[in-house]
Structures are given as C-alpha cells and as structure tokens.
Amino acid sequence: MSGEINSVTRYVSHRIWQVIVFLTLLGGPVTVAPAQTSFFGAPKASYEEAEYEPSEKEPISISAEYSQQWEEDFVSVSILKGNCRIQQGDAILRSRQMVIWHRKTRQTDRLSVYLEGEVRIDLPGESKSENSLLVNLVTENGLKQNLRRPSQITVAPDDPVLNRAIERRGIPHDHQLKRAQFIVEKPPLEGPELSPIPEQEIVTDFRRIRLFPRSAVPYNVQSFPSTHTVPPEQIWVITGGVNLLIDGVEGLEMVDMSADRIIIWTDGRNTQNFNSEIRQSKETPFEIYLEGNIEIRQGTYLLKANRAFYDAREERAVMLDAELKTHLPELGEDVRVRASQIRMLSKGAYLAQNAWATGSQFGKPGYKMQASDVFIEDRYTTPWLGSGSNELDPVTGQPLPGKRAWMTSSNNTFEIGNVPLFYLPYVSSPVEDIYFPITGLRFGNDRIFGFQVETEWDMFKLLGLERPAGTKWEGQLDYYSDRGVGIGQSGNYQGANLLGFDNVFNGNAEAFYIHDSGTDNLGLDRRDLVPSTKDRYFLNHQHRQTSPFGMTLTSEAGIFSDRNFQQQYFLSDFNNRKDVETLLHLKQQQDNWSWSVIGRTKLNDYENTTDWLPKADLFLLGEPLLGNLLSWTSHSSVGYGKLKPGSAPYNPQQDVFTPLPFIADSQGLVAMTRNQLEAPFNLGPFILTPYVMGEAAYWEQGLQQQQID
Template sequence: MSGEINSVPRYVSHRIWQVIVFLTLLGGPVTVAPAQTSFFGAPKASYEEPEYEPSEKESIAISAEYSQQWEEDFVSVSILKGNCRIQQGEATLRSRQMVIWHRKTRQTDRISVYMEGEVRVDLPGESKTENSLLVNLVTQNGLKQDFRRPARITTAPDDPVLNRAIERRGIPHDHQLKRAQFIVEKPPLEGPELSPIPEQEIVTDFRRIRLFPRSAVPYNVQSFPSTHTVPPEQIWVITGGVNLLIDGVEGLEMVDMSADRIIIWTDGRNTQNFNSEIRQSKETPFEIYLEGNIEIRQGTYFLKANRAFYDAREERAVMLDAELKTRLPELGEDIRVRASQIRQLSKGAYLAQNAWATGSQFGKPGYKIQSSDVFIEDRYTTPWLGSGSAELDPITGQPMPEKRAWLTSSNNTFEIGNVPLFYLPYVSSPAEDIYFPITGLRFGNDRIFGFQVETEWDMFKLLGLERPEGTKWEGQVDYYSYRGVGIGQSGNYQGANLFGFDNIFSGNAEAFYIHDSGTDNLGLDRRDLVPSTKDRYFLNHQHRQTSPFGMTLSSEAGLFSDRNFQQEYFQSDFNNRKDVETLLHLKQQQDNWSWSVIGRTKLNGYENTTDWLPKADLFLLGEPLFGNLVNWTSHSSVGYGKLKPGSAPYNPQQDVFTPLPFIADSQGLVAMTRNQLEAPFNLGPVILTPYVMGEAAYWEQGLQQQQIDRLYGSAGLRGSIMAERIFPDVYNPYFNLNGLAHKMVLEADYSFSDASENLSGIAQYNEFDDNAQEMFRERLVINTFGGVLPPQFDPRFYAVRTGAGRGVTDPYYELVDDQQVLRMAWRHRLQTKTGPPDRMRTKDWMTLDLEASYFPDADRDNFGEDFGLLGGHYQWFLGDRTTLAANAYYDVFDGAQQLWDVSLTSQRTNRLSVNVALQQIKGGADLDSQILSAGLNYVMSQKWSAGISTAYDLGENVNRGQILSLTRTGADFITSLGMSYNQSTGNAGIGLTIMPRFGNFGGGPADLSSILGNTASQ
C-alpha cells in the first residue's frame, strides 16, 4: 500500500495513514439510525423574520451579468439581470433580476432592492426563498459593483421589470423599517408570470451533507475528536455501507457518493454530535476517504473505484483503480475512461494516468485508446459557425458560451482487442470525439494501383481544434504500390447568419494530390496512357447561401491537374457528379419573377467551356393579362461570352479525339429575349391552350466568327382530355388489389416553328452536356463511326427533334430550327387502395405511357420518316417490395437508335433483395449491345450479409464484370471483404474495408462502392 500512497499528493497520503491508524485502534462500532431533520437540523413550522442585522460598517457588494443604469432626481437607478447577487457581511441576496434605487448621502449609501425570479436570502442559520421581494439596505463603507458585461447608461421606462418594481414600492409595508436591517414584504397575491433569464453559474455559501444507509441494514458510526491538528478536527468512521449526498458545491450539481466504508474529517470547533444531516459553510473543511465498491455521481459523470479521497472545500479528489463514465448527448452513447489513478484537480478538471478510453460498453472493449495521461476539463466556447442559430444572450443578443467537456491525452495507441494499430503522441478534442482520429481504413490489391492502403482521419481531432457545429473535416492518406502516396482532405459545413447577416449557408471543399509514377488504365483502347504530369491533383469548393427576399448566392471553384485524373482516381464522381466549375451566381426569386447574374471562367484547359463575363437573366412566368384570359411568360438574357474548346489529349495516338463540331473559339456579346402568350380554355371535357411564342437573339460571333441575328417564332395548340372508370368490386389479395380505378389522359401538341437562321452556323455557348458525355462524344466519332458522325446521332439535331430548346425558360435556347410536328401521348394509370381501413390511401398499381411524334415535313425534320420518337414506359407495382418495369425508345429511319430495357426488382423479405435487368443499346451498324445484369443482396444473420452482382453482354458474347462482397456488422466495426473483375480494363482486385461503427461514424450497412473503392470503379 505504501507504494501506491507515494503516487498521490502529500495531503492525501497523510489522510490515508490516518485511516490505517483509525481502523486499527477503534473498538466496537456505535450504531446510529439516520435521523430525519430539517434543512437546519431542526424542523420549523413556518418562516420567521430574520433576527440577524448586518452592520452599517460592512460594505455592500453587488454583482450581476448585465446592467442598465441612469439617474432620476439625484437617485441612481439600475436594472440587473442574470445571476444577481448582493452581499453585506454574512447576509446574501440572490435572484435572476433586480431593480436597485441608490441614494448617496455624505456618510451613507442607502439602496432599495426589488428582486424577482428564484429569490433567495441566506443568513447565518436561516434561509428564505420567494418569487419576489423588496429589501432596504444601508452602509457607511461604500458600494462595490461587479458586472460581467459593462453597464449600459440608458433609460428603460418601458422595461416590465422596472414597472413591476415601481408598483411594488408603492404597496404599504407590513413591517416598520429598522436601521441596517432587512425589511421583508409579503408578496402580492397575484402578479405577472416572469420569464427566467438564463443563468451562467449559481453561487452558494453553504453546503449540506446528508447520509443514508446503502441498503436496508443501518450503518455503524464511531465519532471522536482529533486535538493534534490546528484547528481541531472531528473524525467519523462509518462502516456497513453508506450513501452520502453533498449539496451546494460551487457551480456543480449534487455529489452522490456510496461506499462500504468511509472516514470523514471536518472542523471540530462547531461540530456537535453526529447527525445524518449537516449544514455548514462552504469554507469549512470537509474531507472524505472511501473504500470498497465506491460509486460517485456528479452531474453527468459516474465514477467507480476501489479507494478514493475527496476534499469538498478544495474540490479535489484522488481515485485509485478507477473508471469514469459520462453520457454525451451529442454522441448518443457513453464514454468510459479507466485508469490506475484518476485525480480531480479542480472543479470540472480530471487527470487520468495510465488510462484507456473507449465508447464500447463491453466489459472487455473491442477497441480502446491507451494513453499515459488523459486530462478532462470543462471549456466554454462561443460557436463561430454552425447549424442554425446559437443560443443568444437575452440582453446583448450575442451567442452564449457553450460548456463542453474537453479531452487532452498523450502517448496514444489505438488498439483493436489488444493489438496496437496506430500511435499519436498528442490528441486534443471534445469529449464526444473521444475516438481515435482515424475514421476509415481500407486494404486492397488490383492490377491498376497495386497494393493499396487508404485511410481517413478526423482533422479536427487530429489537430486539437474546436469542431464548429454542423461541420465535418476529414483528411486522407493513401498508399498505392504502383502509383505512390496520395494525400487529401474533404469537408462540409452549414450554418446561419454568416458575417452577421440573416442567411442560411452550406458548402463543401475537397482536395487531393499524388506524385504519380504509373500510367492510366481507362478501359478498352486506353489501358496504358502516360499522364501529362506526374504531379496530379484536384481542388474543388462549393458554397450556397440563401437570404431573405428570395436571394441566393452560389459560388464554385475547381481545378484539375490534367484531363484524365478524375476518370482514373474518382471515376464514380466523373460519371455521376456535377461538373467541376469556377463561377459566382447571384439570384433572386419572388412570386412569379426572378433575375440572376452569373460570372464564370475556365480553369481546366481540357474542358469545352463558356466564360461568362458576366451574363444576366430575367424571368417572368404565367403573368395573367386581360382578366386572366391570357398568360404571359418571358425570358430575357444578355451577357459577354467566351466559348473555349477543350485541348486535345496528351496521348492522341491512344486517346483518340475529334473536336465537337458545334464548339469553336468564339467570343462576344450574346443576347436573347423570348415571350410567349397562351390562352387556355375548356371545350366541354377538352382542355385547349393555343399559344404563340417569339424570340429575337443576337450572337456577336458564330462558329465562323460571323455576326448572327436570329428571329424565331412558334405557334401551336395544346390539348388534353381525361377519362376514368372505377371498378370498386375488384379485390385480389395476391395482387394487392382493393378496388381498381382506370384513369386515362390523351395529350396532343401541334406546333409550327420558323427560324431566320439555320442551327448549323450558331455556336453552342450554353452547354447541354456534362464533361463525361462530351469526352465520350469526342472519342465516339472515331472508335465507333470511323471518323464521320452520322447526322442522326448529332446531339443538336436530336435536341431539335425532341423540342429540348423550345420552352421559354430552356437554358440552351440555341437548339431550335424550322420544324412542324404533332406530339402525342396516351397515359394510363391503374390505381388501387392500400393501408389500414381508417386511413386508406390511393396508389398507382400499374402505369403505362405511350408517346409518338408526327412530322408533316418528314424529309426536313425526321430523316424521311413521318413518325418518330416512339416511346413507352411501363411499371407494375406487384407489391410494396416488387416492381416490374420496362422502357422502350425507337426511331424508324435507317440506322436509328433502338433502346429498350426490362427489369424486375424484388425485396420479398427484409433479408433478401434481387434485381435482374436486360438492356439493349443499338444504333447504326456498329453499335449493338444486349447486357444482362443481375444483383443479389442477402442478410444471412444479424452479423453477416453478402452481395453479388454480374453483367454479361449477350450481343457481343462478352463477360462485362462481377462484384462480390461479404460484410460482418460488429458492435464496434463494419468489416467488408470485396472482390471485383472488370473486363473493359482487364482489372481484377480485392479489398478489405474497416469502418468504425461507434460515435459519429457509420452504424449502417456498408456501401458496396466504399467497400471496393478504386477496384469497383474500374
């Protein structure tokens, strides 16, 4: 025991030696039953007026969080709010709000104080609480004032607290005034309800100690004085199991202790016989030694130990072989810190030595962070960025400081089981981020990147920075044996009132860099491309901010080192995400009108991009005219554009390239205005809408840098008719039918359009494809069509046929030409009822949409065929978990596209989901593919699940690839093993992913793409 005592402070060591002596010398125990006493030791029937009279020679100290002060007829008036406190001698007055009238004479200061909101008066041997109170005080030794925020010199005649105080001063007193004595009024029977002011800290002058048996068996007490100390002490030794409660510890909640045996030291001068309830000044020494099944609860902290020492006056403690547990609402779970020694250094500050911390609730945790020292303290922070508004101070309107538990640890080792994986010399973070900074770990191997280790890190925790609410910042360190070491970061944020203005904002940022020593494999004929640079990187940032009056501000900035970097390393983003751009966009939308201004520039040289320096748009939608007989819709646009074609690939022999014919190096003024009038009316059951639209457009430079003026007009008639029939008696439980309704709509739209300029000479300033599609088109001309693009596959002619640019608000208004067309559609809905009998709802049971277009001038508009753009879309919802779908899109001219697909998706149980699909893509003589794909996911148990997917090209008789994954969902980690094969790149790979399931990381099923990483993307 002596070796252990040497590791604790000297004053604790002294107490422990006393414990040894007392336990050796004490004789038979004295049994004391716990007594039920009043707050002061004896019950009182009712409150009596205090007999204590503070001396006029004692000064008065006044403190509060905030104050307002002004002068009225030589009297100083103050309104105090938040932790209001007045001290004179041993008398203390507290409340949430106060009004003070202060009159100063040559020798004295006289104050009249009105208090309300949790009013408390503490006197020697007595205490009183009221809703409101009026008190008069006198002093000859001056006033001392201490306000946390500087006093504001202003009048407040309309302040409700002041009005209530003035009214209260006019009520006749029930007690005659006595010099230098509290005069206490009885509160009025009725009064206004008061809203409490947030309180930062409650300061008390007294502590209360209560003792109870730990079980149904009474405890034993031995009590005797110790005269060998100055001042003398009273010592109590309590055995048999005791529960001890301490109230009034400064700034803390009740301290609840229990142990098999305890020893108490306290001041022996004023201590009488042992009592199970004691009230004493907070400055009175009170020290406790505990041993045997110790449990201590203080606020959100719960501690267990074998031996402990606690000093209530100094608010210090030592616990040996201890464990600390606290609940973190932000995390949604408990954290545990176990150590050979935990010391409470001061209020809210703990030091754990030779400790480990974990969020696992198992006795033997699956993971933990082993540290030599863990320091836990309370910090107060004011959020500068966050989700929504922080709690505001009611007086100043400024954000209130937030109390957070903060951990700082040294010599940290992250262990899974007992196997150490990572080491960090220093970590500092909020308690809710107790976990090791690593948030993701993946191992893999394939033919493109070689052996791979990919890691993700929590940067706030790694750097010891305060994490603003609503933000996430992760770092990335990766190793690829064939390519090199890559580093990166990603993060997002959201919040409100940026720069002090009324707004809501969000954004994200990401970056990555690698010194690449390998070559790119992009599939088929691009399996060995030499990058244009070895230093490869990308930067991307997006920000969006909304403000009152419909204002929206968006900004983006993005840069890639070379043409193929995103395709190689982030193929899923390249195929599916929005293009990376650099722009600034301001928009306002109110009712049926809006305007916007955009500025954009090109940073990536390989992209086909239009710089707008800048461009402005104005929209007006559906404005009624002539008593709602006619609706007017308008769109006007003007800007200075620079159309910049993308550069050719670095490897033109392998990475084939043909410039897009509608992109040229053109620049200049681009302006357009479109206006449409439509007059809808009903003709019996038919809804008819005649319309006319006109456009005037100007391009300073076209494809041959020529000036272009275009006038375009369109007129037509839209119509629709709906019919329905209800079959209420149709019922079939196997097909989920509970009544049936057939709703049918016939639609038609005839239009005649004429343009003064042919589309072929107009440069495409407004993009209609993203980068992935444009780069595919640049290769398609050579590797599929031998260098000449058939006109039926020209994307701009296809857009004209489908009417993609005819609408008033369509952004790519260049895509119109002479045309006459009748578009027809026949839409069906079979609907049934579902749900509980008292809350049934209507849902689609089967849908079918048929579309076709008729071109009167077929040679000009549809490659010689009268009908085209034949389409059909079918869905059958057999149940809530099974869907059969089919789609088709056909043209009938020679070499036209023939697209169709059919699929079945089913999840008949929560454990099994299946998807089977067959898709045909056919165009011309050289493009013909029929791909059969299937996927299955099966949950074998609560811990194990598996997934498999495969694709096979029936048209070319080629295996396209497979993906297989096996996932184990544990209490602390999700571990997934994945394997994949991709015929296009000739790549086969295997990957192992470990994702933490604790804290703010994960907890749901692993995503297949994250499991396989780069392997799956190839």
C-alpha cells in the first residue's frame, strides 16, 4: 500500500477541456474572514519594533482596479477593490480592498486607511502580513492616484467592507501610523476611565469533512500517529468503502467523494481521535489518497478514476486513469473526457496528459478529439467592443472582467473510429467549445479553377483569443489547382456603448488574397482573359452606429485589385450585393426633419461614381404653416462633386468596354434647393391638394465643363 501511495505525486486533479474547472471545488474551502473592526485601530503590537519612519515630505501614491468615491462632511471617502496598493517612500501597503477617508487641509493631506484581505506591509528590511489593518498617513506633497475604473457617487453605498471599516472606527487603538510613522500611542493619563470595546474575534476560514459508509456495510478505521514528520501527523486508514463530503466553501456546492479505500493525513496536534465529522481551519494540512472505484460528484459532474491524491490545503492533486462525464448546456449534449493523468498545478491552472473528449456515450466512441497535453487556466477579460451585455460591478457600476476557463492543447487530432482526419499542433479556446477550429470544408472540380479545396476556420479558437460577445471571425484557406492558394477572412460584430458612449453598432469586414496563375473565364466572348495583375485581392468593411437623438453614422471602405476579380471569384456577391464604396455618412433624423453629411471617394479606378468632398443635405417634410392651412416640404443640398470616367480594361481587345456617354470628367460646386407648398382641403369624399413648387440649382461644371445655373 505504501509503495502505491508514494508512487502518486501530490498534486490536484481537475477536469480537462470543457469541464476540468469544476475540480477547483475540491480545493480547500475559501471564506472571507471578518476583519477586526477598529477604525483608527492599527496594526498589532508587532509594529512596535518597526524603525522605518517615512517622511511627510514623501508623496502618497494610490492604485486599484476599481474605486467608488463620495463626499461626507467635507471628507472624501473611497472604496477601492482589486490589487489595492498605497506607497509612501519605501513603505508599501497592499490588500484586496480598502476604505480611505481623506481630509485635505491647506498644507497636508491626511488619510485614514482601512485595509482588508491578504494585507501585506513591506518596509525596508521586513515584511508583515495581516488579515486587516488600519493606519493613518500624512503627506505634505500631495496624492497620486492610478484608478483604472473610478466612479463618483453622491451617497455612501451599502457595502460590507465599508460597514466593517466604520464599525472598526469606534474601537480603541493601541497603534497607528501617525505623522507617517509607525509608533505606539501612549494611553491618556487623565480623564474618566473608559471601558475598551473588545475587538471582534476573527472567524477563521474553515472546511468541514464528513465521512459515511459507502454501503450498508460499515467501514473500518485504523488511526495512528506519524512521528517522522514535523509537525506530527495523524494518519487514518479507512477500508470497506467510504463516502467523504467536503463543504464549507462559500458560494460553491458540496464535493462528494467515494472510494473503496482512502488514507487521510492531517495535523496530529489538533486532530488525534477519529471522528466522522471534522471541522478545521483551511490552513490545517489535510491530504487524501483514494483508491478503488473512485467517484467524485459535484453538481452535474461525475468523475471516475482508479487512483487519486488530493491535498486540500495546497489545492493540488493528481488523478490517474480518470474519466469525467457532464452535461454542457452550451453544446446541448453530454460530454466525456478521459485522460491518463489529470493534475492541478495551482489554483486555476490544470494539466491533462494523453486526453480525449467526445460526445459519444459508447464505451469505445466513434469519434473523439485527442491531444497529448491540455493546459487549463482561468482568464480574465475586459470587453473591448463596448460594454455589450457584460456584467457590471454592483459597487462601481463598471464592467467586470469576465472570468472563463481557457483550454490550450497541443498535438490535436480529430478521429473517426481510429482514423485521424485532421491534425493541428496547437489549439486554444474556451473549455465549453471543444470542437475542432475548422468550421467549413468543401471539395469541387471545374474547368475554371480545377480541383478545389475550400476551408473555413474559427480564428478566435485557432489563435487562442477571447471571443468578444456578439462577434464572429472566420479565416479562409483555399486551394485551386489551376489558380493557386488563396487566403482570406470574414467577420461581423455587434454591440453597444462603443468607446464608452451610448450607442448601438454593427458591422462586417472581409478580405481575400490569391497569387493567381490562371486566366479568367467570364462566359460568352469574355473567356481566357489575362488579369491585369497576378496578385489579386479585395478588402471590404462596413460599419453602422446608432446614437441617441436620431444620430446614425455609416462608414464603408472597399477596394478590388482589378475589375474582374469579384465576378470571377465571388459571382454571387457580384450579382446580388451592392457595389463596394468608400464613404463616411453622418445623419440625424427627428420628427419631420433630417440632415446629413456625406464624404465619398472611389478607390477602384474602373468605377463610374461621383466623389463628394463632401456633400450636405437638409430635409423638411410636411411642416404645417398658418394653422395647418399650408404644408411646407423642402430639400436643400450643397457639396463639391467630382466625376471621372472609369479606366479602360487591361486588355480591351478581349474585354469589351464601351464608355458611358453621360459620364464626363467634371468637378466643382453643386448646390440646390427645392421647396413645395401644399394647401390640402376636402371636397366631398375627395381630398384635393393644390401645390406650388420651385427649385433653384447651380453646377460649377456640367458635362461639357461649363457652368450651369
């Protein structure tokens, strides 16, 4: 038995690809311990010997991920969260969250700072750690703040850390960081005696372990100490089948572990006698070796393994010959994951070796995704296409970084039966999306392109990038035996609040390139056309954005390498889609009026389009006049236009080309106004609308370059 135990490395196991993350719950329970609450009460007596005295001449710098600030009786109060840090001179204070009271005088800035959660104090020559801390700071040289997501509010929020900081404010203190120095404040010599308010007892993070027989047959327990370790350990060997439950993890479900045999190591100083229910600090060593018909359940997850080792305190483990089964709503099916070994290297970091995943429920699956190594980690991302539907921080009101389990795997193959169909050396994607990054595959053959293989790829997965909400990005890799290899991409996006402004937007982008070694065949008398260039491509981007007050912004940009490229390679787009343009159009529409400004230029020299540099329009529709007796409709515009005939084909003898007679080389100012007055009235069952309309227009150059007005 001991030989088998020693052969198992003591790390943490976890699920792979889509589902490995759930084994995080096997780690030691984590609860936030209430801080000692004594506002102005400061560090413990361990600071009596601190000799470093930062000078008031040193400025104070403050940084955090999120902040919320308001005014209270001429005092600025702030709640900081996420990587909080304060530095004055060589003294550095760090914590997960802080509350700061800041009073500014003519010459100084005085801060009272409450720190909570993984508090660390770094001084020259020493470092200290605390659960919570309260200090005073003074500087004559101002504050420097680096707050990534600041938020200004008018009233104090109902925040637990603020409540604890305020509660601590009323408790006497023995020490404080006063005048920017770590000193001990002397008790008062005179005055009425006050009974000190006792500090609240720190509630330590805990875990609860309960053991039950696995069946109707009671389990057997052997308990003995180990004197060869420091500190001494208590060892329990449990056989006959045991069910072990671990809970106490705040916000997470219970972890249910069953095995035929288990061995438990724990601290022998606090736990000597075996008990079917154990409650201990999460810092207490607690290690488990499981063997024989291992089943681990949590929520909808079921994990089976032959052998496993789990260290609850270090949150590391290893499982051998492990298989995981779960239902993934994202895929709408059950998924099985099997690996020869699954490890948890640290909290949030997992490694699986010789692993495969499948949606098949047969013992020998008909298809599977296989990889030699799979690495899982938690990623935090901030939206870059506006806030969209991302969750907001209830305190700051700012977008929260999204947390997702991310899978990176190497030597990936997709197999049907035992036949590998595709291979990729590297794949990176969210764990809920385990499919191969190829999204489309088409084969064909014809006289124009020859033998064809066209593929489409999920670029986010292929490059290991986080997929922003509302986006799609696909890459193209095509092979044409008579033409060459083509590469391209297409994508679309949609969202809200782009760049932090109130708006709704959507757009798409396309690109394609091929070094063409063939000739074009466009039908009838346009066969065997030699392209003007072998490097053929196109780029096209369209974007539309709608903002309050009826504002709409539209932008387009498009270019083709030559006149026949779209018709040859993208015939459906050539027949059905609008021509590509390059323009910027801003429009506002309210009630019965609107205005717009457009700037447009052409990038394709073979096109017959008018450039506007720019042009403005104003519309008014049915404006009532004289108590609704008259109705006024108007359209006025002014702009600078430039019209130039498209260039001739590269080979006009083969590619028939007839210039349009009404396209001339002209440019200049164009202005017009058209107004119409209507006087509608009822005549029996009819509505008659007499009207008068007039128009004035001016062209600086006409078709013959003459002025027209």
